[in-house]
Amino acid sequence: MDSIQLLFDAPILSVQLLLDGLLIGAIFALAAYGMALVWGVMNLINIAQGEFVMLGGYVAFFLAQAGVHPLFGVPLAAVVLFVLGWMLYRAVIFRVVDKDLFISLLATFGLSILLQQLANEVFGADVRTAESGFGTLFLFDGMVTVAWIKVVAFVAALLAGGLLMLFLKKSRLGRAIRATAQNARAARIMGIDTNRVYAATYSLNAAICGAAGALVAMTWIIHPYLGLPYTARAFMIVVVAGLGNIAAVFTAALGLGAAENFAGFIMGAEYQAGFVFALLVVILIVRNAWLHRKRRYLQ
Amino acid sequence: MLNTGRNIIPVALMVIVLVLAAAGSAHAKVEGDTIVLGAAVSLTGKYSTNGKNTQDGYELAVKRIDEMGGIKVAGKAYKLKIIYYDDESTPAHGAQLAERLISQDKVKFMLGPYSSGLTKAIAPVTEKYKIPMVEGNGASLSLFNKGYKYLFATLSTTEYYLKEAVNLAALEAKKQGKKASQLKVALAFENDPFSQDVRAGVVEDAKRHGMKIVIDDKLPPELNDMAATLTKVKALKPDLFLVSGHAKGAALAVRQTSAMKIDVPMIATTHCDSAKIAETLGAAAEYFLCASQWDRSLNYKDKWFGTAEDYAQRFEKEFNYAPPYQAAESTAAVLVYVDALQRAGSFDTKKVRDAIAATDMQTFYGNIKFDVTGKNIAKPMVLYQIQKGEYKVVAPTQWASSTLIHPRPKWSER
């Protein structure tokens, strides 16, 4: 437990870890917004979430290759992924949207393998990065260092959350989405084209994930197989935060990012991923046991 | 209730399986004037980049040998052909595919897969069938203490990858009037057979110099972020930081040490040429040390490709990218077969195996001579340093094209 000792010896490290964790969490938050939306509105858990992130990353990467600053990749990735999301909805998702949840789970899992492998064939398995050239922010006399791009990502996530909330509250389509989430049948009777609402919801989700991916490409690395951890984390965040609350999703995401970073520091990086998934299991069981006291269960 | 309509389905399916099974076994080790080699390589999955390099390396050798009129075995010229399967980067498939190559495709001579893990899975199979396997991409030392008789590797094994870096650090310490035993070492190694064996070698070396290991992290293979490990590095200020985690590990180490502005006098890693860190990460990659099996600037030579540089140019023409060492060592593996088959003058696996064991040849990739365990002991590793965006060989001294810049300039002074 030398690592814990180290934390006590140099408390400034905790600040570094916490900051890094929170900023990573912001990227998770982006993937989680979309998942909450799709899950809440369409009753569908999208396993291909991480693959949208990955594809968004490639958009930023190719933009950087073409000599454009990859930050423009954030909106562009959103647009590209929106179109892709729409196409996927028209081709596959609409067929499973009203089916058993397990069927849609498997269908999106198939999509995730498909996108992953196609990316591998088309882009190659090379590790890619897109340079933002933003430099580093020094805090506390350089004791704590944070890449500016992470701060940008954080702000982008916050902004996206705000915009999403506003969109759902104020816009016509946003209202239609909320109405469909509350009661799809009633919404249909009231003249809402729920099929279009579903398509828009799914594409919107893909777009948000794509934007997150562009940020990932500028902050870390991208390759065709990075998806699953993002999907798993998004799911975990949504389970903790609940479906309807975007602010809660954001908070839970930051919490997870920080928890994970501390776990990696204390237990060693080899257990970081294991910790995430074990935490998922524990959260589910505890949440269920808690509900069980009132003879209810996670439904 | 059971009824005939249902009975037919399973029976029919089983018949289909058997018919398919019987139809597949048509190949033979030598078809007319063609010698058939077999290889399972990673075309998909986490190793697919290096798997492709491996395949390209093999293919270039085959092409070149055909251009030169084939292999003369017992007075007759033969062409080469390689049967590939995709192992999807997982050992679970590697072993099955090796068996398939041997028992269904009747391959008598195997080439290696990419990565130590896959080689570990396949070696017991080739050993069992007494089929020689010459590989250029399984470096784990633990492959060569199992007493395998049919496994040969053209590359230097894991303990050599970062040895030179540890030695350099010790040397530099002495130059500055410090003792090597005062140095602190930080290790971050991927949790896979290859990197863990590299780590074992490094730990030995560090112990020999009396260095103190202050960080010893295992990185997960699905590595996406190294911040937690780097925070430790930042706090403990080691003198030497060693990273091994295939291409992903190299790219992340470069990117995040620069983003977090971590000052370590010496950082060395493996696989930076396959991660293309100098090309894609620019200034962040400056002064990194990189272990490599081979470099095009080395003055090796052979009768097939000419010099190392000639090989590199030919490779670029063929595949439109500069050959990483993974490709070169794969080409060398085929050349070992060419040489051994000619000397054996026979297709008997036992005779060919003995001929391979007696190999003592020069290639564009370096000298090849196997010790009793089957690893190549005639070729050293080289260590690059990235200087002004180029890979410059800095060690061992007889190959060095440039001198080491040490310590790395602090970020604040760049």
Added chain:
Amino acid sequence: MSTPIMRTLFYASVVLLALAAPLLAPAFKTQMAFLWVMIVFALSWDILGGQMGYNSFGNILFFGVGMYACAIVQRDSGLDYFPALYVGMVTGAMVAVGFAAVLGSGMLGLRGHYFAIGTLGLGIAAGEFASGWDYIGAGSGLLTPLFPGEIGGRETFFYYLMFAIAAMTFPVLRWLYAGRFGLTINAIRDDEDKAEAMGIHTTLYKTAAWCTSAFFLGLTGAVVGNMIGFIDPRDVAFTGATYGVWMILMAILGGKGTLWGPVIGAVVFHVTQQLFWTYLLGWQRVALGLLIVIIVVFFPLGILGWARERWPERFGHKVQQDLKPVQGGK
């Protein structure tokens, strides 16, 4: 048509064919052994997924646990190859059952997709922790002992061993499904709350079902570890993304909730997979992804389910197509 004699004849022919297979196609022993592995996978998944309505993504956990437990026994017991293997197999199965029993009470309280994702997390976490644990080789993996004996003998041995396990699984499940146990877990699938209200101790039955599944998977894991010869924590033992998902797909493909469905699904899937490997070099995973989407979107009922809808009379359902209209009243 469906007399007991026919049935016996049918089973006898399947068994005979299976026993003769290594002689008919000796080069394909390992692939055929994996066919039995796939069949056990699909059958054992269907206990929960099909019969009980609990879709587990994490059954691979028991497979990996069995594999490691057996390999550890083989490594540390000091017994000869065969005694060590058999002791290891039993240990593997027992440890897997132990895991199922302990995890069962907590996990099986979850329902629907929460159970699915929770078990997915369980499977992945197990792989991650196994790759950090030095005693079992950590990320460097574990080699199982070399098989003594002649070339080809190993493949034949493991083929028959795997066949024996599959041949045990099928009748055991058939017997279980035919009795009280089968009815109970079906009741849980149809409406768990009502089943509980009827006085069925659901948690007990659910855990028992999971343990049954774990038993066969642990046994299979022990054998597969030796067939492959090299245990990698993520790529061989806890292979959630390949075997873990394939077992679900095979059961769905054949028709979940039936006895024969998983078997048919496993055969079709395995053969397709082998063909993809040979003829679609490098693109086989793309094809697999496409296949998954097509299966679940267009054949959610599976081959047997589809056949049952198409030809209900063949499955013993009475179809009254040409009912004469009832004439007049009085």
